[in-house]
Amino acid sequence: MKLSRTILLASIAAVTLTSAAHAHDVWLLPSSTVLSRSGPVTVDGAVSNDAFHFTYRPLRIQDNLFITGPQGISVEPENMMQGHLRTVFDANLPEAGSYRIALVNASVMASWKEGEETRRWRGRHEDLATNVPADAPELSVRESISRIETFVTVGSPSEIAPTGQGLEVHPVTHPNDLYEGEEATFAFTIDGKPAAGVEVSIMAGGTRYRDQLEKAALTTDGHGRISYTWPKPGMYRMEASADDENTTLANAQRRVSYAVTLEVLSQ
Template sequence: MKLRHLIASLALVSATASAHTIWVQPSQYTLSSNNTWIEVEVSAGNMTFVVDKPVSANNLKLFGPDGKARDIASRHQGKRQSLAEALLKEDGTYRLELSGAPRYMTFYKEKGEQKRLFADKVAAKGQLPKDATEVRSLMVNGKSLAFVTVNGPSDAALATTGHGLEVTLGTHPADLVEKEPVTFTFTLDGKPAKGLEVTMSRGGELYRNEPGRQHLTTNDQGQLTLTPAVAGRYLLETGLASQADGVKADQRRDNLTLTFEVGLQ
């Protein structure tokens, strides 16, 4: 399918779906004792960490220092945000991940009017009107991440899977410090995500005349290096359009957000 069709389809998604950025934000990123409870905010907004609407926490997962799943004790969806609670019993680094099955949309025109179905390419065949034209299907994958470290850092929960859009940090998330550079490496299905546009923002935008967002692009190795200017909580967001396998969708869109904390020098 031609690139202009892909661009048109993704523009249509932006116009019809929520433009809010989704994030996962724990109450603490580093803890000095185990058997400690954390609260996790799952929300979405147009300004960094300013909640606009809730996102279901049903697909929120917790992985322990050994990389294996752990229990989330409670989940609650409110009117503006969702909250979850978990007990971190062991030392090491935990991964919080909001992800689920791919979402599918099929776009088409009927008598010149643009329409869509929430169905993949196969399921849409039985639902499309006979006079549908310009039919194209899109698969959307979303993932939101955060890492919490208890006492000392570990690496198992940081491991990538080789599937979808993923990120690794050259510095452990528990060791990020202001004014020190950190290299991020992005991959799509295990291969370098070169030319990926990435935005990094910091909490407190509501109280600044200039949001202070940084817009960066990965190199041929899928890497970029940035230096957080000040301590605080940050949000990294990115997305990538590519061709799908053509079975259930013609195109795909992978979205990724990561929240992290930068300490004082």
């Protein structure tokens, strides 16, 4: 099954079950998050519930990968390879500062009736009007914006500029400055505005080697913030999603989701 179909089916499942709990996790895993000098990192990407083991599907990366560095510089991925179970690419980081590696998927799903038959369409926001009759009976439109991220810093951590689109994190604690036993704070925003009351989960990788997921469940406060004290060093996955109707499409529901891979260092 191709990833697009996986996503499609997952989206359909999400629509019918009004929950994405059955979708698989998607993640990026960088070879290093802290570097002393400019140079390459390699990044694995996969669809797998077994973070961070590649056990299910590779990531399908086309024009949806954005590597952004200090002062907004853009880095092109190199040596992209999609295998059976994972996708790999390199990012050659040219200068000191912090880099965001982000996989951004934005899509619209529509379903409607034509006579007795249910029709479905999935595509880009801007192509909806030409593909879906606006006055179709039982028209249901669902927009989705998802961000899958990780961060890498060469030298001193630098500011990470928000995109202002969908659900994302403004680091109060820098994502490459996380340490075992210390509290980190993250501010979630939706379209750049504080996202209050959003459920966030944080889970250490390596679930294969323990019996319970040990997933921490937090809810953002009135400023969209959560704080969490890292129990141990390692790679973590933090994710959140929210449903709203803040879309320019008529009668549409929207799901915004966010997931980030964070490395917590030992003291």
